[in-house]
Amino acid sequence: MIHISNIHKSFGTLEVLKGIDLHISRGEVVSIVGPSGAGKTTLLQVMGTLYRPDAGSLRIAGTDISTLSAKEIARFRNEHLGFVFQFHQLLPEFSALENVMIPAMIAGRKQRATRERALELLKFMGLAERADHKPSQLSGGEKQRVAVARALMNEPDVIFADEPSGSLDSHNKAELHQLFFDLRDRFGQTFVIVTHDNELARLTDRCIHIVDGKILEPEVEEGANAALADDTATAEA
Numbered sequence: 001m002i003h004i005s006n007i008h009k010s011f012g013t014l015e016v017l018k019g020i021d022l023h024i025s026r027g028e029v030v031s032i033v034g035p036s037g038a039g040k041t042t043l044l045q046v047m048g049t050l051y052r053p054d055a056g057s058l059r060i061a062g063t064d065i066s067t068l069s070a071k072e073i074a075r076f077r078n079e080h081l082g083f084v085f086q087f088h089q090l091l092p093e094f095s096a097l098e099n100v101m102i103p104a105m106i107a108g109r110k111q112r113a114t115r116e117r118a119l120e121l122l123k124f125m126g127l128a129e130r131a132d133h134k135p136s137q138l139s140g141g142e143k144q145r146v147a148v149a150r151a152l153m154n155e156p157d158v159i160f161a162d163e164p165s166g167s168l169d170s171h172n173k174a175e176l177h178q179l180f181f182d183l184r185d186r187f188g189q190t191f192v193i194v195t196h197d198n199e200l201a202r203l204t205d206r207c208i209h210i211v212d213g214k215i216l217e218p219e220v221e222e223g224a225n226a227a228l229a230d231d232t233a234t235a236e237a
Helices: 040-047 070-080 096-106 111-124 140-152 170-187 198-203 218-236
Strands: 002-011 014-024 029-033 055-060 081-085 158-162 190-194 206-211
Touching: 002 040, 014 040, 029 040, 029 170, 029 198, 040 055, 040 158, 040 190, 070 081, 081 140, 096 111, 096 140, 111 140, 140 158, 140 170, 170 190, 170 198
Parallel strands: 029 190, 029 206, 081 158, 158 190
Antiparallel strands: 002 014, 002 055
């Protein structure tokens, strides 16, 4: 589904990504973890076509992103990719239903079919009764589920999530984490999730560790995980 080869990305003189190689299969739920400043969000934004890499190649669902113009990338992003952010990014003047419909309206799809699809998604999220409520009338967990429904609106191949449960309490966090796997099982979406949440990272099919702009090799990951376990045990003792 996603093929990345030797990706580099700098901002000014600061090199953030230093030769990233990564393959993510269709239907995988993958987490990306690492310390602050390691390059997690930058990698997510490159994969999500929000940033162009300075070097290297990116293919998503068989499409070589480097061959597309800016306009073609925007269209590809709208049709094939979905995004969930930490603070949901809902438009406050629109209802939950209207927020979910936005990606399909941008794509120029028919309003009746778009409305039916959005209502179906809200029903799946347990929010059918909240469709006409504006974001200010929704709880934090409800807002994030609306954001997930919006990400699913155009039936994307991949959903990218950046700290999606970072602003939620423990109950809503657990529900959101389970939702990702329910959606994968029902709709077959691939999920790539940047997170500091250790519980979510443990649940995912694969956990990618980034340090100083590079992916740790598996044997290094094992050592890092062992050290983390030792630190946790020491803290709990």
